[in-house]
Amino acid sequence: MLELYDGALNVPEIITRWYSEETDYNYGAYIPFIGTVREEDGIEGLSFDVYEPILTAWFQAWQAKAEPLGAKLKMAHSRGDVLVHESSYIAAVFSPKRRVALEMIEQFVEDFKASAPIWKYDLKNGERLYARDRSTPIGGAGILGGKQ
């Protein structure tokens, strides 16, 4: 399940609801990762653009990878502005036993950072500035510029 929200996430509502949704499925482990906007470099917050068609396909591919392991993934992300000390991202894995969930949450979050079509901006002094230095080219990038 992939959920997108305008603005900050309601973390208690989301993680409690996800917990309730899965209580009857006999999962022994539920591992959520919650990403919260930190105060640094004088930012007021972060802002996000999301390209939903490719994000959905990326997420579905991960769900297909989790399924044979008996695991299930859930993810929530913000669009637009999220202020300092608010949360913009939750990823969670449910699995029968802890080891699968512990390993998968790390792989999933790392691949998310490298591949999910989401763009981050710093909100600073009333401006929305692309976080270019903290961004990663998606695998295979550059073909139009001659990299192949």
Next chain:
Amino acid sequence: MVTIEFLGPIQKAPLTLEASSLRDVAEVLKQDSEMAQWLENCAVALNDTLVSSLDTPLKSGDKVSLLPPVCGG
């Protein structure tokens, strides 16, 4: 005609042009000075699926998307 769309921080309106492969799209975009900083680091999707070859054929009605470096979370 093929539509080229520019995602995220690339502040550019969509283009429509005649192109039979991504190579043709690359030739057109290389002429555009404001695109120079993006071509080296953008991933490319054809109809919302990432592609990795300049020889990818295009047909009328196709949508090509440029995805600059990402940072979710």
